[in-house]
Amino acid sequence: xxxxxxxxxxxxxxxxxxxxxxxxxxxxxxxxxxxxxxxxxxxxxxxxxxxxxxxxxxxxxxxxxxxxxxxxxxxxxxxxxxxxxxxxxxxxxxxxxxxxxxxxxxxxxxxxxxxxxxxxxxxxxxxxxxxxxxxxxxxxxxxxxxxxxxxxxxxxxxxxxxxxxxxxxxxxxxxxxxxxxxxxxxxxxxxxxxxxxxxxxxxxxxxxxxxxxxxxxxxxxxxxxxxxxxxxxxxxxxxxxxxxxxxxxxxxxxxxxxxxxxxxxxxxx
Amino acid sequence: xxxxxxxxxxxxxxxxxxxxxxxxxxxxxxxxxxxxxxxxxxxxxxxxxxxxxxxxxxxxxxxxxxxxxxxxxxxxxxxxxxxxxxxxxxxxxxxxxxxxxxxxxxxxxxxxxxxxxxxxxxxxxxxxxxxxxxxxxxxxxxxxxxxxxxxxxxxxxxxxxxxxxxxxxxxxxxxxxxxxxxxxxxxxxxxxxxxxxxxxxxxxxxxxxxxxxxxxxxxxxxxxxxxxxxxxxxxxxxxxxxxxxxxxxxxxxxxx
Numbered sequence: 174x175x176x177x178x179x180x181x182x183x184x185x186x187x188x189x190x191x192x193x194x195x196x197x198x199x200x201x202x203x204x205x206x207x208x209x210x211x212x213x214x215x216x217x218x219x220x221x222x223x224x225x226x227x228x229x230x231x232x233x234x235x236x237x238x239x240x241x242x243x244x245x246x247x248x249x250x251x252x253x254x255x256x257x258x259x260x261x262x263x264x265x266x267x268x269x270x271x272x273x274x275x276x277x278x279x280x281x282x283x284x285x286x287x288x289x290x291x292x293x294x295x296x297x298x299x300x301x302x303x304x305x306x307x308x309x310x311x312x313x314x315x316x317x318x319x320x321x322x323x324x325x326x327x328x329x330x331x332x333x334x335x336x337x338x339x340x341x342x343x344x345x346x347x348x349x350x351x352x353x354x355x356x357x358x359x360x361x362x363x364x365x366x367x368x369x370x371x372x373x374x375x376x377x378x379x380x381x382x383x384x385x386x387x388x389x390x391x392x393x394x395x396x397x398x399x400x401x402x403x404x405x406x407x408x409x410x411x412x413x414x415x416x417x418x419x420x421x422x423x424x425x426x427x428x429x430x431x432x433x434x435x436x437x438x439x440x441x442x
Numbered sequence: 443x444x445x446x447x448x449x450x451x452x453x454x455x456x457x458x459x460x461x462x463x464x465x466x467x468x469x470x471x472x473x474x475x476x477x478x479x480x481x482x483x484x485x486x487x488x489x490x491x492x493x494x495x496x497x498x499x500x501x502x503x504x505x506x507x508x509x510x511x512x513x514x515x516x517x518x519x520x521x522x523x524x525x526x527x528x529x530x531x532x533x534x535x536x537x538x539x540x541x542x543x544x545x546x547x548x549x550x551x552x553x554x555x556x557x558x559x560x561x562x563x564x565x566x567x568x569x570x571x572x573x574x575x576x577x578x579x580x581x582x583x584x585x586x587x588x589x590x591x592x593x594x595x596x597x598x599x600x601x602x603x604x605x606x607x608x609x610x611x612x613x614x615x616x617x618x619x620x621x622x623x624x625x626x627x628x629x630x631x632x633x634x635x636x637x638x639x640x641x642x643x644x645x646x647x648x649x650x651x652x653x654x655x656x657x658x659x660x661x662x663x664x665x666x667x668x669x670x671x672x673x674x675x676x677x678x679x680x681x682x683x684x685x686x687x688x689x690x691x692x693x694x695x696x697x698x
Contacts (some may be wrong), residue, residue, distance in 0.1 A: 178518040181544045182479035183537050204569050216571065217642030220578030221586070221635060227445065227579070228586050250635070258572060262579050269552050270443060272515055273544030275475055337522065394521060415628025416635070424636055 176242075176267075176284070177336065181276045184340045192280030196261060199286060203257030215255055218427075222247035223259045227266050241405075245322040246413045248289030249296045249428050250420075256289035257282075280336060284329050291325035296417075297429055311418040314430065318417030319410040326406045334395050341391060443511045443549065445583045451503065451553045459501035459554045462671035464563070467551050469679040470494070474547020476683035478540040484532060486686035487539035493682060494546045503553055511549060512542040578642055585641050589634040597626075 177184070207215070222243075229243040248256045264281045268274055274281075296317050303313040420428050452460075459467070477490040491512075499505050516538055523537035552560070557580050565573035601608040601615030603623060608615040618626055 176518070178515045179522050179537070179541065181475050181540060182481065183522070183540050200572070204571055207571055214643060216574050217578055217582070217646050218639050220575050221582045221638040221642050223575065223579045224582035224586050224638070225631075225635060227583055228590065246631075258575055261572070262576055266445075266579070269471075269548045270445065270448065273474070273478075273541055273546075273548055275471065275544065275548070276479075390524065394524070397521065411624055412627060412631070415624045416631040417628075419628040419632030420635065423632065427636070427639075 176272075177274070177277050177280055177333065178272055179274060179277065181274055184277065184280075188336065188340055189276040189280065192277065192283060194279070196279035196282040199257050199283060200261050203254045206254040207258065210254075215251065219251050219255045219259050220262075222251050223262045223266075226259070226263045227270070230267060241409055241412065242285075242288070243409075243413075244285055244288040245292030245296075245325050245409070246318070246416055248291075248293040248325070249318065249321065249413075249417060251289075251293075253286075253290035253293050256293065257286050260285035260289060284333055284336075287332060288325050288329045291328055292321045292413075295324050296321035300430065310425070310430070311422050314421035314428065315414040315418035318428075319414035322410040322413040323406045326402070326409060330398065330402050334398060337394065338391055443507065444587075445580075446587050447507075448549075448552050449557060449584075453556045455502065455554060457501040457503075457554070458671055459497065459503075459550070462554075462675065464555055464559050466672040466675045467555060469675040470497070470550045471544075471547045473679035473682050474544045476679070477686045478544050480683065480686045480690050481540065482536065482690055484535045484539055486682075486689050487536065487543055490543050490682050490686065491539065491546060493678065494543070494550060497678075498546075498550055498553075501550075501554060503550070508546060508549055508553070512545045515541050515545060574646075578646060581645055582638055582642055585638045586634055589637055590630070593630045593634070 226243045226247055229241045244260075247259055251259055261278075261282045264278045264285060267281070268278050299317040299320060300313070303317050306313055306316070308316070417428055421430050474490065474494065477486055481487050481490075495505060495509070498508050519538055519541040520534070523534040561577055561580060564576060568576065597603060597618070599611065599615070601611070601617035603618055605617045605619040608617065
């Protein structure tokens with residue numbers, strides 16, 4: 174649901190370019206961060222979680238068109254910085270293995286990373302509070318994993334919808350360019366027709382009929398996405414919750430939970 | 443399309459496209475991307491799709507499976523297409539066809555190129571951490587598939603995921619109760635993760651002991667490039683993208 178599965182040349186070039194630049198920046202920062210940590214053992218874990226996402230993406234819940242991603246589970250295991258590397262590799266593989274849309278790799282990397290990073294941060298933030306609950310370790314981990322998944326998928330779906338909404342906007346309209354006509358690449362003949370300084374009232378709408386016309390299909394799309402997505406969040410939250418519960422019991426260090434002297438520490442720390 | 447199937451087709455084939463160098467086969471995704479990027483009417487997209495399908499057929503690739511793989515993203519792309527509904531079916535068709543052409547073009551490269559050849563280039567220019575992760579990811583996919591296949595067999599011999607007595611097995615099997623299914627699911631995924639991470643660590647250690655320094659090498663030298671294939675692929679790419687550009691510039695619409 175939070176994946177922009179749209180072919181090349183459909184989204185405006187400036188959105189795709191912005192996505193690629195954002196992804197390059199993100200992965201550069203992440204590479205520096207993880208090199209500083211110098212955890213060689215984290216690389217196989219990152220690879221395994223990326224592979225898990227690639228394998229899981231083959232599973233589609235047909236009636237609602239929802240593909241499980243396992244992104245939050247991967248985020249909980251590898252953390253946000255290795256998550257950025259994992260997100261890029263996942264989306265590159267995905268683009269070449271059946272989704273196409275090479276130009277959207279950047280946008281999808283950023284959205285996938287958001288899912289992983291938010292999931293990881295929410296899970297880590299909830300754990301101390303969960304220890305107050307009268308559940309066993311597994312139950313607490315499961316609950317935190319489920320909530321983290323639902324929150325992160327909800328946020329990333331909203332970001333996804335924002336990008337789709339932006340994709341219907343002409344950049345010339347989204348970014349005020351004054352007398353410069355973006356389409357023709359020239360200035361208006363009457364460049365100074367509005368004077369040297371023009372004052373617009375806040376919220377002033379220049380083309381109300383276009384705004385109204387463009388709103389209806391997107392609202393329908395957003396409603397359908399949120400409705401079907403919510404069902405998917407519950408399913409994915411359940412899968413993540415039970416898996417995190419198992420990992421918390423067998424190898425708690427893997428999900429950032431200490432307390433098992435025999436278990437190994439978190440690989441990305 | 444599942445990676446093990448893709449890998450099998452890429453390594454087992456011996457057609458002219460399999461033998462062509464990767465430098466020439468890069469023209470396939472470039473052609474798909476180019477046609478998708480410049481087209482605003484269905485005609486060049488459908489033509490591009492048909493030409494690429496003919497290339498797949500000539501390389502003895504499973505055309506039906508490729509066609510199915512290109513259709514799979516259609517529901518989500520279709521949702522996007524209808525969100526931009528302007529009363530014209532040709533707009534929806536163009537958005538759908540763009541997705542299908544790029545998927546098909548990418549698959550043709552993947553289905554005819556062994557993974558070491560594909561990974562050799564990126565491991566040379568990517569930062570070490572990305573290159574290493576890429577190589578290990580490729581390996582981990584097979585480890586995970588193998589683990590999941592084992593688990594699937596284990597579930598089958600215990601009676602499947604439905605809680606009922608199974609009579610066609612030579613032992614007592616009653617399946618798994620619905621209430622326990624989430625717990626069993628968590629166990630399956632969790633075990634696969636733990637096992638795959640352990641195997642990944644062992645694999646990386648073994649690679650480094652055998653002299654791996656983060657670089658993959660292609661399975662054959664680029665010197666074996668065959669010019670006719672290169673001319674055909676790059677020429678076809680230029681022709682497709684050129685024709686799509688011409689149609690775009692001349693404003694030809696299929697509805698017209």
